[in-house]
Each structure stands twice: as C-alpha cells, then as structure tokens.
Amino acid sequence: MSSVLIQALQFVFALSLLVTIHEMGHFLAARMFGIRVDKFYLFFNPWFSLYKRKIGKVEFGIGWLPLGGYVSIYDSREKLYNQENGLKETLKDAKANLRRAKRRGNAVEIAELTDAVATLETDIERVREEQRTLTPEPDELRAKPAWQRLIVMVAGVFMNLVAAMVIYAGILCVWGEDYLRNDNVVHGYTFSEPAKELGFEDRDRILAIDNESVGNAEEIGMTLLLSEADRNITVLRNRDTVNFSIAMDRLIAMREARQFAGMYTPIQMPYVVESCANESVEALGYREGDQIVAIDSVSACSGEIIRPMLAERSGMVANVRVLRYELDSVSLAEHPVYVEIATPINEEGMIGIVLKEQPAVEFTHNDYGFFEAIPLGIKSGINQVKSYWDQLVMMVNPDTKLYKEVGGFLSIGSVFPSTWNWLAFWNITALISIMLAVMNLLPIPVLDGGHVLFALYEIITRRKPNEKFLEVAQTIGFALLMLLLIYANGNDIFNLFK
Numbered sequence: 001m002s003s004v005l006i007q008a009l010q011f012v013f014a015l016s017l018l019v020t021i022h023e024m025g026h027f028l029a030a031r032m033f034g035i036r037v038d039k040f041y042l043f044f045n046p047w048f049s050l051y052k053r054k055i056g057k058v059e060f061g062i063g064w065l066p067l068g069g070y071v072s073i074y075d076s077r078e079k080l081y082n083q084e085n086g087l088k089e090t091l092k093d094a095k096a097n098l099r100r101a102k103r104r105g106n107a108v109e110i111a112e113l114t115d116a117v118a119t120l121e122t123d124i125e126r127v128r129e130e131q132r133t134l135t136p137e138p139d140e141l142r143a144k145p146a147w148q149r150l151i152v153m154v155a156g157v158f159m160n161l162v163a164a165m166v167i168y169a170g171i172l173c174v175w176g177e178d179y180l181r182n183d184n185v186v187h188g189y190t191f192s193e194p195a196k197e198l199g200f201e202d203r204d205r206i207l208a209i210d211n212e213s214v215g216n217a218e219e220i221g222m223t224l225l226l227s228e229a230d231r232n233i234t235v236l237r238n239r240d241t242v243n244f245s246i247a248m249d250r251l252i253a254m255r256e257a258r259q260f261a262g263m264y265t266p267i268q269m270p271y272v273v274e275s276c277a278n279e280s281v282e283a284l285g286y287r288e289g290d291q292i293v294a295i296d297s298v299s300a301c302s303g304e305i306i307r308p309m310l311a312e313r314s315g316m317v318a319n320v321r322v323l324r325y326e327l328d329s330v331s332l333a334e335h336p337v338y339v340e341i342a343t344p345i346n347e348e349g350m351i352g353i354v355l356k357e358q359p360a361v362e363f364t365h366n367d368y369g370f371f372e373a374i375p376l377g378i379k380s381g382i383n384q385v386k387s388y389w390d391q392l393v394m395m396v397n398p399d400t401k402l403y404k405e406v407g408g409f410l411s412i413g414s415v416f417p418s419t420w421n422w423l424a425f426w427n428i429t430a431l432i433s434i435m436l437a438v439m440n441l442l443p444i445p446v447l448d449g450g451h452v453l454f455a456l457y458e459i460i461t462r463r464k465p466n467e468k469f470l471e472v473a474q475t476i477g478f479a480l481l482m483l484l485l486i487y488a489n490g491n492d493i494f495n496l497f498k
Contacts, residue, residue, distance in 0.1 A: 049061045076134060184364070318345055389438060
C-alpha cells in the first residue's frame, strides 16, 4: 500500500471520527431539551447520499462531500423557505423574459410580464412575512429559551474538546510519556547550517529563550519559529554563558524556506580523549580531555558522526581539530583553544585513542495509571488549546507572515505518518480535534461561534436579533468561510508546484 494512500486513509478515518463526535454533541444536546432532529449526517450530501437509514424520526446518513457534517433540526418554516425559493426561481425567469420582451419592443408582453414580476415580488414578501410571524412549534429549536439554544450550539465544540482530552489521557495510560529534557542534553547540540547562520554553534547548550528556561528539548524549534518578535537566546558555549538575539525576520525567512527540519540534534556521545593507546599517537599532540570537534574542516561532535567519517578515511591522514582548555597564566582561568592535529587513520578506521566514558543522553519515560492519566490528559488538552489559539492570533498579525502558511486538506493529511502508527495517529487526531473546536468557536456566522454570539446577545439584551440581520450575517459568514477554504486549499496546490 502506497504511503500517500496510508496518509489519506488515516486522514479520512480521523476526520470521520471527529465530525461524528462533533455532530453527536449537537444531537444529544438537542434531544436532551426535547428538540426534534430530522437528519444526522457524516459529510454533506448535495443531490445524493452514499448511505441513509431512518431510525424513528431521524434520518442517519453518510454524504459524499467530506467538508464536515451536519445535524438538521426541525423548523416548521421549512415549507415556507421552499416556497420562497420556488418563487425566486420563477421571478428570475420572469425578469429574464421581461428583458427579452423589451428588446423585441412588444408592448403587450412587456405589460403582462411587468405585472407578473410585481406580483411575484409581492408574493415573496408575503411569504417572508409569514416566516417571521409563524409561531414556532414546541419541539423547535427557536421555541426554546436562549440558554438552551446556547448549549445546543456549543455542544459540538465541547465534545471535540472532551474527545481530545480523552485521547491524550488514553495515550498516557497505554503508551506513557516520552520526552527529552533539555537539562539532559549535557553535551549540547549540533546545528544545521541555517541554524548556525542565526548564531548557534555546535556544542551549544540552550539555557533559555527570552529569559525563560527550556524544559522540553523538542519544543525549542516551535518556540523559535512561531515568533511575533525578536528572540533572545542564552546558551552555554565552551563553559561560558553567551547571549545573542535573532531577528524575527530571519526566523520567518527560515520558516518560509522550510529549513527547520534537522535544525538541532542532541549530541549523544562526544569523542573525549582519556588516554592514548601508544606513544606514537601521544606524540601527535593529543592530550587527556581533548574533544574532537571537526575532521578535515567538517564539523563532527558526536560519535555517531565521527565513526563513519573515520571509516571513510581509513589508511589516510586526516586533519583532526580538537577543543582543549588551557590555563591562562595571568588570569588563572581556563580558556578554550582549538588545535589541528594531522592524524594517521589505520585500516580499521581508528586513530589509537581511548575514549573517556560520558553520561548518556536519555529520554525521560513516565508510565501512568488510569486515574493518573485523566488529569494529565485534561492538562494536555488545555495546553494545546492555548497553543493553537496563540497561533491563530499570530496568523492575523501580518508581521509574522504566518498567514502565508495556512493549509487545507493536503496539509493536514500530510501531517500523518506514511506508515500506520497508532501512537502518532491518536496524537494527530487529538490535535485536529482541538483545531476543530477552536475554529468552530470563532465568532463567524455559519460556524457554531456565530450562533453562540447571537445567543449570548439575546441572553444579555433579552431580545432576539433581527431576522433580516441574521440572514445577511449568515450569507456574509458563509462567503467568508468559502474564501478561507479556497485560500487554504489554494495554498496547498500552490505549494505543490513551488
């Protein structure tokens, strides 16, 4: 099975699960307050459905357009809406015929069609007035008090948040938690060339970003690249504490060029000399405590990098750079010195030194019981909500240029791994659930957040918003949502050919 197909299957499975959970929130809240529900659909079904079945008074189905789902709540004005739409179509045809009659100059036909247009316009206004004045039935949403309607509207978002927290708790209970503490990276990091251009140097230990200590080593890149201002970095470099700043523009350029992959890598096992295997190696100039940092001018700070480089040069002479600390006779302080040593490499790819045993860089693993995992899952969900909200705020700030990186379905699908991994799948699904919850709470008409806003307005002012205003707001909200979808998915398509 191709990697693209596996990613697509994971995306469709996750989306189906989360949409069902979201709509189930609306459905259960509506039924709790005795509100009649006509349809419950996963995905949209214009023109036809892939599957549908009526259970009781509710039609359950699966549509073919995977842009979400919906719960259709009963509205006694539905017949009047259909009648209005039919009259509008007839009016559209009548106006087209009137324009043609005017071009022909047929006075009788013009008079008849003018009367027909006026009658249709009057009928449409009459139907709209009936819609506004029709008394709601007891099992309609609009018949319920505003606080009940508010709960129905916010229930989908609530379910997505709960789902994310349950997933995070489940992950902690089943797999536990693995992370790399920044304090455990005792040998520092190696950095990519783009990261070095920002001011980092191999073997730097990152102590703080903007005067805040770094806990999880895996969050360093995200903290740097999602920035609204210059970043102030504190590192331990050659036993000295060094501070430097990185301009926001340079971080944005790095992010836009997608140069963040492999930005920094923990040094697992440095090559530090404990002793020389024989006098000939000692005569080359190696001393106890020397640390190999480069071979033939190529940075090499870790054993997993140095070993293959030496093997490639077996039987040759390599220029090995070592870092050592020497005592200053005046200040009596040690200072770093770099020494180049021409070193013969034997046929086994070895240079004849005994390495000093170093503390290993270890990941922290925590296992949690069922009841321990629940509060931690809730905490993880809350932290993700805060993080995603901060990113949304950054998107509307043009200085960050983060709006250029808004993605659609292709971007979301590509986040899933190319091989099926349940741990990764559930982590990504929980994150998407958070994204759906936050996005749906935005105060845009058509989204849940728009309905919540209107319900809160009614609760506070004790009067319903004007029906005409609601119609216009819904139309504007739908247009905004379509523009956002087009922009996000257009970015995906553009990036495919970039």
